[in-house]
Amino acid sequence: MFGKVLFATTATPACDNAAHVAFNIAEKYHSELLIFHVLGLPSRGFSPFVRDARTGEEEYYDQDYIQWVEEELKNTYAEQLARYPNARIMTMAGTPHTEILRLARKEDVDFIVMGAHSRQERTGALGYRQAGSNMQRVARSARCPVLIVNRPCTTCLWYFSNIIFGTDFSRASYSAFLFASKLAREIGSRLYIFHALDLSAMHAGKIFSQEEIEDQIKAAKEKIHRIYLSQMQDYDNVEMEIWEGVPYMEILKYCREKNGDLIVMAHHTREIDPEEALLGSTVEQVVLRASCPVASVNRPDKIQEQRKTR
Amino acid sequence: MTQGKLCNKRPVNTEEELHSLLADKGGKSYYEEMQDLDVDASEIASILEKTLKSRMRTWLEICTHCGLCADSCFFFLANNRDPEQVPSFKIQSTLGKLYRRKGGVDNEFMRMAMDTAWSKCTCCNRCGLYCPFGIDMGVMFSYLRGICFSQGFVPWELKIGSGMHRIYRAQMDITTEDWVDTCRWMVEEHEDEWPGLTIPIDKPDVDIMYTVNAREPKHYPEDLAEAAILFHIAGENWTVPSIGWEETSLAMFAGDWEGARLQVESVYEAMRRLNPGRMVVTECGHAYRATVIEGPYWAGLASGKTPVETFHYVEWVVEALRNGKLKIDPSRKIKEPVTYQDSCNYVRNGGLGDIAREIMGYIAEDFREMSPCREHNFCCGGGGGLNGIGRYRRERNIGLKVKRDQILATGAKLVITPCHNCWDAVRDLEEVYRIGIRWSFLKPILLSMVEIPHHLLPKE
Amino acid sequence: MYDILIGPMAWVSFGVLMMGLVIRILRYIRGLDWKLDRVAYTKNISFGVKGALRSVVLWLFPFGTRSWRDHPVFTVLVFLFHIGLLTVPVFLTAHNILLKEKWGFSLWTLSENAADGIVLLVITTGLLLVLRRVALPEVRKITDANDLTVMLLAITPFVTGYLAHHQASTYGFWLYAHIISGEILLMAIPFTKLSHFALFFMSRVQLGMDFGIKRGGMKGKGMAW
Numbered sequence: 001m002f003g004k005v006l007f008a009t010t011a012t013p014a015c016d017n018a019a020h021v022a023f024n025i026a027e028k029y030h031s032e033l034l035i036f037h038v039l040g041l042p043s044r045g046f047s048p049f050v051r052d053a054r055t056g057e058e059e060y061y062d063q064d065y066i067q068w069v070e071e072e073l074k075n076t077y078a079e080q081l082a083r084y085p086n087a088r089i090m091t092m093a094g095t096p097h098t099e100i101l102r103l104a105r106k107e108d109v110d111f112i113v114m115g116a117h118s119r120q121e122r123t124g125a126l127g128y129r130q131a132g133s134n135m136q137r138v139a140r141s142a143r144c145p146v147l148i149v150n151r152p153c154t155t156c157l158w159y160f161s162n163i164i165f166g167t168d169f170s171r172a173s174y175s176a177f178l179f180a181s182k183l184a185r186e187i188g189s190r191l192y193i194f195h196a197l198d199l200s201a202m203h204a205g206k207i208f209s210q211e212e213i214e215d216q217i218k219a220a221k222e223k224i225h226r227i228y229l230s231q232m233q234d235y236d237n238v239e240m241e242i243w244e245g246v247p248y249m250e251i252l253k254y255c256r257e258k259n260g261d262l263i264v265m266a267h268h269t270r271e272i273d274p275e276e277a278l279l280g281s282t283v284e285q286v287v288l289r290a291s292c293p294v295a296s297v298n299r300p301d302k303i304q305e306q307r308k309t310r
Numbered sequence: 311m312t313q314g315k316l317c318n319k320r321p322v323n324t325e326e327e328l329h330s331l332l333a334d335k336g337g338k339s340y341y342e343e344m345q346d347l348d349v350d351a352s353e354i355a356s357i358l359e360k361t362l363k364s365r366m367r368t369w370l371e372i373c374t375h376c377g378l379c380a381d382s383c384f385f386f387l388a389n390n391r392d393p394e395q396v397p398s399f400k401i402q403s404t405l406g407k408l409y410r411r412k413g414g415v416d417n418e419f420m421r422m423a424m425d426t427a428w429s430k431c432t433c434c435n436r437c438g439l440y441c442p443f444g445i446d447m448g449v450m451f452s453y454l455r456g457i458c459f460s461q462g463f464v465p466w467e468l469k470i471g472s473g474m475h476r477i478y479r480a481q482m483d484i485t486t487e488d489w490v491d492t493c494r495w496m497v498e499e500h501e502d503e504w505p506g507l508t509i510p511i512d513k514p515d516v517d518i519m520y521t522v523n524a525r526e527p528k529h530y531p532e533d534l535a536e537a538a539i540l541f542h543i544a545g546e547n548w549t550v551p552s553i554g555w556e557e558t559s560l561a562m563f564a565g566d567w568e569g570a571r572l573q574v575e576s577v578y579e580a581m582r583r584l585n586p587g588r589m590v591v592t593e594c595g596h597a598y599r600a601t602v603i604e605g606p607y608w609a610g611l612a613s614g615k616t617p618v619e620t621f622h623y624v625e626w627v628v629e630a631l632r633n634g635k636l637k638i639d640p641s642r643k644i645k646e647p648v649t650y651q652d653s654c655n656y657v658r659n660g661g662l663g664d665i666a667r668e669i670m671g672y673i674a675e676d677f678r679e680m681s682p683c684r685e686h687n688f689c690c691g692g693g694g695g696l697n698g699i700g701r702y703r704r705e706r707n708i709g710l711k712v713k714r715d716q717i718l719a720t721g722a723k724l725v726i727t728p729c730h731n732c733w734d735a736v737r738d739l740e741e742v743y744r745i746g747i748r749w750s751f752l753k754p755i756l757l758s759m760v761e762i763p764h765h766l767l768p769k770e
Numbered sequence: 771m772y773d774i775l776i777g778p779m780a781w782v783s784f785g786v787l788m789m790g791l792v793i794r795i796l797r798y799i800r801g802l803d804w805k806l807d808r809v810a811y812t813k814n815i816s817f818g819v820k821g822a823l824r825s826v827v828l829w830l831f832p833f834g835t836r837s838w839r840d841h842p843v844f845t846v847l848v849f850l851f852h853i854g855l856l857t858v859p860v861f862l863t864a865h866n867i868l869l870k871e872k873w874g875f876s877l878w879t880l881s882e883n884a885a886d887g888i889v890l891l892v893i894t895t896g897l898l899l900v901l902r903r904v905a906l907p908e909v910r911k912i913t914d915a916n917d918l919t920v921m922l923l924a925i926t927p928f929v930t931g932y933l934a935h936h937q938a939s940t941y942g943f944w945l946y947a948h949i950i951s952g953e954i955l956l957m958a959i960p961f962t963k964l965s966h967f968a969l970f971f972m973s974r975v976q977l978g979m980d981f982g983i984k985r986g987g988m989k990g991k992g993m994a995w
Contacts, residue, residue, distance in 0.1 A: 049700065060336050060700075094529055102531075105495055141499050299502070364801025368973055372966045375917050377909035378837055378844070386908070393911030402912065435985075439995065440837040442829055442848075443970055444977030603984060607808035614810030614984060625989075661986020661993075685994050686836060 001186060001303075002029035006109040008036050008100045008138070011069075011076050018115040018149035021293055023080040025113070025147075026087070028159050033087040036103055037073055038096040039066070050093045061093045097137035104142055110302050112142055116150035116287045139267040139283065144302040145179050146267075149293045153261065164192045164260040166251045166286075169223055172266035176297040177228055180264040185235050192258050193228055193240040195220050196250035217242050248285035260292055267296040314343025319350075319462040321566055322473025328483075331473070336700055337466025347462050349420050354413030357457060362409060366453065369445040370406050373398055379447065382440035384688045384712040385430055385705075397437040397447040400430050405454045424463040427454045427565075429702035432694035432709075434654040439686065455565030464564050465699045471560025472569040479576040480524040480556040490552055492527040496535040505768050509538045512584060513549035518626070519586035519618075520550050521557045521577060521601075523594040523730050536753035537592065537623075543760060544635035548590075554580025557591050558730075559600030563695030567608060574605035581617045588619040590626045593751045595653030595729035596693070598622045603660060622656050624728055627752060628665045631672045642759035644674040647722040651680070651713075651736065651749075652687035653729035670726070673755060678720040688712050690727075692735030710739040718745060725749040775949045776868065783953035790960020791968045798972045807980070814983045821982015821992060822975040828995045829974060835995040844902065847895045854892035855924065858885055859952070864935075889932050896925040920963050927952040 007022035009015040026033040039061065040050040050061040052069075059065050073089050074081065081087060092099045104112055116135055139146045165180035167173040177193075184191035197216050199208065208216075220242050232238055239258075243250045255263055267283045287294045297303075313319065315330075317340045322328050334340050379397040380386050386395040393399065404423040408415060415423075431451040438446030458464055459472075474481050480489075493509040501507045510516070520541070526533040541548050554576040561569030581589060591598050602620045606613065621629075630636040650666055657663045663684035670677040680687060691710040696702060713735065717725060727733040727749050736749045804811050811818055828834040838845040859865060862885050866876035880888070900921055903913045930951055934944035959967050966973075981993040 062335050063333055064335060098529065098531060101499070102495065105498075143498070361806055363803050363806055364798045365807050365973075365976055367801070368798060368969050372963050372969050372973065374920070374963055374966065375903075375909065375912040375914070376844070376848075377906060377912060378841060380908040381840070382837070391908060393907045396908045396912055399912045438977060439993070440840075442837065443966060444825060444829075444974045446977060446980075604808055607805060607810075610805065612804070612810065613813055614804075614808075657986075659985040661988070661990025664990060682836075 005031040008114040015115040022113040039093040097134040139296040145297045160262040175300040176266045196247040197244035317343035351413040379437040429705040434689035459565035468564035472564040472566035510549040517587040518548040522592045551580035557597035571608040593728040595655035599655035637761040648724040649720040649722040690732040690735035783956040786957040818979040822978035825978025851895040
């Protein structure tokens, strides 16, 4: 599950918390760790310029520069590398999210760790659903779980003891469930299955009667039983809960209450209108506010694959 | 004969040579070596004798120095009407002198000619439209580049670029495996959302063979995915070749005619191998110019046409819009003011100006023309390879002012740029001058407003 | 002397002019190379002809092209200058008398006043064009002695002819000067930039074919010159 971990970093303090978690996970699960830094935008297409991701300066993309950056990366993570040397430092010039996804695919990694504040490409270039940060784009398209670490993880002592799985019953959510349940089973942590009934539409003037709400809660409960709990078989370290409200607020409150140290959710492909992407989806809101890492899982590939090998 | 280790008249033909050039930071020693490079006057004389024929001879001889070309040149305008930027002066003081002295020039002259040919002209051919005698100085500068290249006087990046074409048949080091793998990757990434999406590789006898700019697989693979999705929506029977997929030609920008020939022949070979109904080229200007307009001549095709009929991407788009293969949801048309950057290479030099307008009519509610526009539009400021040459960054940035002012005058904050070079130049323009604009290729815009046939939606 | 000038020398100068132009045109055409010029001249001839016609005809009319429209003053000067340059020698009464004497036919002729007016116009516009060369930095930069010499060659016959007509006392001198400078002009045409007398058409046809055949002519409506 954590056999090969890709830690994508800007090598700035914004990624320190993510680095901490990445190394800890690698250490705990004896993973092969790839520390990957994208050198910057491949400016002017075929030319050898890159814009340094940290300084914002224009640099020549050549061996000297690469060596210098790699040296800098070693210095930045010197302490962690001393403790856990099974790590490879890699760099590439390009658009960060493209290169992260390309490497993840090429190296067939099981898990990506990154910070939430991956520097956003400051550009007015429009692309098809290209709006949003590198983190959004990676989370949207990666075939493996993507762990996004924003704040220092205060509850992360054991990676992971209380896993919160938030669902909206979409197909992508099922992939997230596969990951959450498998992880819980493998490390014996407690799994909390959570659904928030979305009442944010009420702001738009739609009013639900209490009855309607209760009907919906009942239906959701049934769904959780049918879709998820039935899959858990003998594993009984599971709880479920359905709250109503604005989904991201509810999941954050729930996580706090349960001392969650990992939130697992799907990052929807369809729900993001490019123009609204910067405002963010539920995942975005959760990532920015959660005090624990958030794993975004959209696809079952890496999870099912391992099931086959077993 | 003094020939440098890096800077010499031999084109780059091996990976080893390429790597040693790349390792030279910013071309520092390359340009140092250039200072001592020998000039073979008799060789230049023989090239001139064999290739500078009546068309260009006449141009050079009958120019009456009337100066009408002056304000046709964006460099002249951007440099506060500097007389040294008058196209006639630029060509007469370089190729003109070279011709009159029968190649008897020195190293310093050649370096001056190189600087002029690459930093004072983007070969946009606009001056040719303003000269009463029809003297097209863009054509002559392109020719001059060839002479400079033959003597080793070529900007470092373009020596590398032409070497890339010679070695990889692409402007960047992308192997066939990289290319095919990128196609597969893009399908994997989007097939959940677009069930049945494929990028067929080497499928013979299809309607459309699609070819791209190497930057797309290298840095913007989404572009490839977007093209695939649009073909998918339009229900096209299409393919990409595994070899011969690259349309661009830094060799053309470098004046490396042999390299340019090798490049286009790889595409023509793919056409012959796969026998498609036609070829569609991605949203790139110079790629179209190189492979479709000039290429047939490099390859010695007497028809002057590519082996199968070729469409620029905008031609395919307009056809798909006309016959309803792509339907635009009217509520999602662009509402804000939007302008269109005419690429010199397929509008002035390709006759596709009307098509661009027709597309804008389908997708935009408030389309604003730049002034001047169509055939008379100014170069974006980064054409002819200038975007990629570090040595001339300053000159390039000054040149961008003309396009900046043109865009500002439209009042639009969105610029449609269906050409990689224009797209880049507009991006750099924003980076340098900060005028608060956005820019886009057509593909993402189309995808954001096209109606998706029900049967193509994923089943939840 | 006079007889030699208007006899054999006239033959020589017309001969040089005609032969020279023919040779230049033939050499121009022979020097075209579809591969080097990258224009398939013969393969797509209908597009070529269309492009060539557009390219020549539009430029023959003042304000027919964007370049002419963008430079109205220059355009007016150039057209007046060239019209005068071509009409007066052909339709001048005195020339036609000569023609009648020598070859037995004459053309429609200009009235004296009209001819005088046009001659003055040629001289004035010629001088204004020279002035423009000096005044505009972008034109001054590219102007060389050759350009001025050519202008001198072109207007000298007009100046001398005008003086011959109006200075009765020195008629003889100005007449000789006029005939000699006129013959020099005729003979200079094929060997100087004045060859644009013919090569203007060749060059325009070539570029018109270039755009008509290769650069968009087969796809668009034709170059909007």
